[in-house]
Amino acid sequence: MNKKKLTLLIYVVISALVIGLSRYPRGLGIIAFMGFIPLFRFFDSAKHDKLFLLKASMLFSVIYNGVACYWIGYVSIPGLIGLFFLFGLYFWVIFLYLNTIWRERGIVKWLGFIAIWITFEFFLFHTELRFPWLNLGYALGEFNYLLQIADIGGIYLLSILILISNILLYKILAGDRKSIIVALALFTVWGGYGYLRFNSIKMEKQNLKVKMMQPSVGIDKFNVPIEELLTRYEKLLYYASLEDVDLHIWPEAAIPDRILHPQYGYMREILKNLARKNKLSIFFGCTDSSPAPEGHKYHDYYYNAATLLHYPELTFDEPYYKMLLVPVGERMPYLEYFPFLWNLEFGQANWEFGKEQKIFKTKDKQGKEYSFSTLICYEMLFPMLSNDIARSDVDFIVNLTNDVWFGESVGTYQHALVTRIRAIETRKPILRCANTGHSMVVSPNGKIEVFSKMMAIGNFDAPIYTTKSSSLFVKYFSNLPFLFVFSTLFIFLLAKFKSKKVN
Structure with a gap:
């Protein structure tokens, strides 16, 4: 393996490590807001072949699950190994998708990134292989004000906001000053809603x-x-x-x-x-x-x-x-x-x-x-x-x-x-x-x-x-993920159509 590919895999390892550690106590959930930035660098570097993406996705799964879910090995070592492999295949699908859409300009690739990740998390709630333990929003379990917005969009909205925060921080580090304003506005509204909601709920x-x-x-x-x-x-x-x-x-x-x-x-x-x-x-x-x-x-x-x-x-x-x-x-x-x-x-x-x-x-x-x-x-x-x-x-x-x-x-x-x-x-x-x-x-x-x-x-x-006090999530928005499932498919077809047109 050449030096360039090794460097790219280091990006994958860092992302998986940071996201995995965000599931630990003592406020570490906050690092979820930056966990995907090295992975963005990975996809920015070049369009990768399928085999290399398979290696990267398996590595991502082993590190992520190994850090966040090592305790499964207390019950079953084969079960933990099976988790590594199963999620490695899930991440391979995500990586293949991102590899396809990443050259899209403007907001499209970012919408595609959010859509495929929320689709993945939605999928983890279903089938007999269901295991939604690693959904991103759970990283915020210690931050009560930030959690309050879950009464609108549930765990899905928490994950969406974490993904958006990663995108904004990545763009800020790349010198985009407008993203600073957007990030400040996002956290002002998000934190402000949490503070007001927490203090306005009357309980008996x-x-x-x-x-x-x-x-x-x-x-x-x-x-x-x-x-x-x-x-x-x-x-x-x-x-x-x-x-x-x-x-x-x-x-x-x-x-x-x-x-x-x-x-x-x-x-x-x-x-x-x-x-x-x-x-x-x-x-x-x-x-x-x-x-x-x-x-x-x-x-x-x-x-x-x-x-x-x-x-x-x-x-x-x-x-x-x-x-x-x-x-x-x-x-x-x-x-x-x-x-x-x-x-x-x-x-x-x-x-x-x-x-x-x-x-x-x-x-x-x-x-x-x-x-x-x-x-x-x-x-x-x-x-x-x-x-x-x-x-x-x-x-x-x-x-x-x-x-x-x-x-x-x-x-x-x-x-x-x-x-x-x-x-x-x-x-x-x-x-x-x-x-x-x-x-x-x-x-x-x-x-x-x-x-x-x-x-x-x-x-x-x-x-x-x-x-x-009622919950909008329970009443109206529990089906929010379907919007992202359809968006995932639409953006993928759009990217494939443009690719064929160029060729």
């Missing part, structure tokens, strides 16, 4: 008294008898009862058995006794099953689920089944099309997909009723799910999760901050109950009311603040 504290249990059950305890787990839970339940709690929330898979199945009646009685003794309702994660049709690999369909045990009725609600499953980790993708994949074993559960959202209802001590819906773990990454919940006009959203697999890595922090963006997008309070942390409560204005430490054991208050 509800009387429902909720505590979230963070038991910090380690991986080594997952296979112990359920009675041993319940011993730990019972202590925390007792402490919650001393504070006259209405609802006690337990994390994802807190009950790892199929408690609603007929054969586990004895376990349901144990839980009922705990609810009766402590005089509170319990919302908890569990597993469940239903009979599978003849010819299926297993006798039953299995689900990652959650349900509500009511006090004083001591009845269980029909469970919610997790609708979006982590590719490979929770289910091998496309099993219905490629049955041989059932024979591959990477430790995945191969859960079935849930079909619909569910609304749960509970009451405070005065008899006032509250409604809520839940998202389990990774589902919090998907705005279409939280938007659907917000449209049903529930009082709050509960996120049950278990990030024990990732230890105290940056992955747990990244996952937690997504909660803040969903709360702002929907203007709904979100209660995040995590087995090992971070458990948190986020109000509709994005304020983090509660944020637990990793591996802490205890109950955490979950104050619920609601607002009548």
Whole structure:
């Protein structure tokens, strides 16, 4: 490889490194505003051949994912390698596209750059390979004022503004003084909107008294008898009862058995006794099953689920089944099309997909009723799910999760901050109950009311603040990405047409 190509690949490495580091705490999200500048230099240098672009895209993927998502290797080294390869192919498509349109003059290439990147992020929310963890907007999770505009355009608008900021800074460094004015205007409007929106949202504290249990059950305890787990839970339940709690929330898979199945009646009685003794309702994660049709690999369909045990009725609600499953980790993708994949074993559960959202209802001590819906773990990454919940006009959203697999890595922090963006997008309070942390409560204005430490054991208050303030993103603009999908295709065809005309 000659010296020039090596220099170009260094640009790729720097971009991937900076964008990857923007997903780290302590304010590093701010460097997302300059992460693409070296990549612009890469495409400015020359038109590249497809093979070189493939090498560059694979390098970009390895560095970007290796820095931002190294923690996936804690669970599965093959899974991390697969992520490198899959995203390398995604980035190759992006690089090929940019290589085609980059000679366009004026604003066209910049619109094409924004369009293809937002199309890519939109794609990451769909198909059974969905993994939107790396969407750019999540880098701003620590900057509440900058996040407020998500109630207009959601996570997509945050990514768009980061991309525009990169373009403006690149042009400023190239000596374009007009871009300084545009950049100042952009951040004045963006920050000003955030400041005014944050301070103008009127919130009302509800009387429902909720505590979230963070038991910090380690991986080594997952296979112990359920009675041993319940011993730990019972202590925390007792402490919650001393504070006259209405609802006690337990994390994802807190009950790892199929408690609603007929054969586990004895376990349901144990839980009922705990609810009766402590005089509170319990919302908890569990597993469940239903009979599978003849010819299926297993006798039953299995689900990652959650349900509500009511006090004083001591009845269980029909469970919610997790609708979006982590590719490979929770289910091998496309099993219905490629049955041989059932024979591959990477430790995945191969859960079935849930079909619909569910609304749960509970009451405070005065008899006032509250409604809520839940998202389990990774589902919090998907705005279409939280938007659907917000449209049903529930009082709050509960996120049950278990990030024990990732230890105290940056992955747990990244996952937690997504909660803040969903709360702002929907203007709904979100209660995040995590087995090992971070458990948190986020109000509709994005304020983090509660944020637990990793591996802490205890109950955490979950104050619920609601607002009548609505979200334009939920009401009108959730389909914003389609504009960029169509723009991507139009600009590509335009560039190809001009190329043929020149030739």
